[in-house]
Amino acid sequence: MILSRSAQTEINSLIDIVVQKYINKATDNPKANSGNPFVMALLKDFEPLVRTIHGLKTSLGSEMEKIAQIIAKDAWGEGNVKRKVKENIELPENVLEQINIIINKLNNVEKHSNYLEEKRLIIEACKKPSKIADPQTFEFDLILTDPKTKHMYFLEMKGPDPNTTEVPGAKKRLLTAIAWAYFNTESKNSDAQLAIYYNNKHPNPYKNPKVHYYFDPEGGIIVQENFWNFLGKNENTYNSLTDMFETYGKKNKKKIWDGFSKLIEIH
Secondary structure, eight states: OOSOHHHHHHHHHHHHHHHHHHHHHHHHSTTOOOSOHHHHHHTGGGHHHHHHHHHHHHOOHHHHHHHHHHHHHHHHOGGGEEEEEEEEEOOBHHHHHHHHHHHHHHHTTSSOOOHHHHHHHHHHHHHSOOSBOOOEEEEEEEEEEOTTTOOEEEEEEEOSSOOTTHHHHHHHHHHHHHHHHHHHHSSSOEEEEEEESSOTTTTSOOOOHHHHTTSOTTTTEEETHHHHHHHHTSTTHHHHHHHHHHHHHHHTHHHHHHHHHTTOOOO
16 A cells, blocks of 8 residues: 555545535635636536635645645654744855845746756855855755665655746746755755645646746656655555545536535526
């Protein structure tokens, strides 16, 4: 079995919360506008249902983060997984300057992101630290530590189409994480990647220019199957997780339909 019984139980509880939350959300605010106006005109009587299903597709972020934490704890060990970690980080001025140089060049589209080169530049700056700067508070979605190698992994979880302003902010946090890990471990054994938890272009490769401006597909970003399989340390973790969602849907078809059908007025 890919996931333990306890992990499956916790995940099923979260799936149940997700379904109920969006039924309640749509029921409380059934007249909110969304979607293509032509589609909405065609399916006007079904609009609350369509909007709710759209919400399920696009607003699962916090629940999926919790599911990611459950899967990681199952595979890595509870003590090696941290979620929503806030840290006061104080970095030397030259390291902060190097991070800003990398981001500014990406902002101005002067060059494409190169994950390994960015790591090298930051670690080189860390080896020759200048005056310490004022501390800043950063929050990291997930921090994993390999108990054998002590390799640290920092992951920022996003859906496939994050807001334009979110992307450079995520980039700065992840570059900062590389430097912070170096000063904490005096080792280059760290990685900091953007984790896209599902690919909205599947079965085609994930493509989003505003993301790829800042994150190198060859190392700086980890998408869908690769992300979930990495968390679970098993190449079948993603399939097992989607099977759980599908099984829940089949077992609770009546409950889901009873909830969603109340949103539709039949004249």
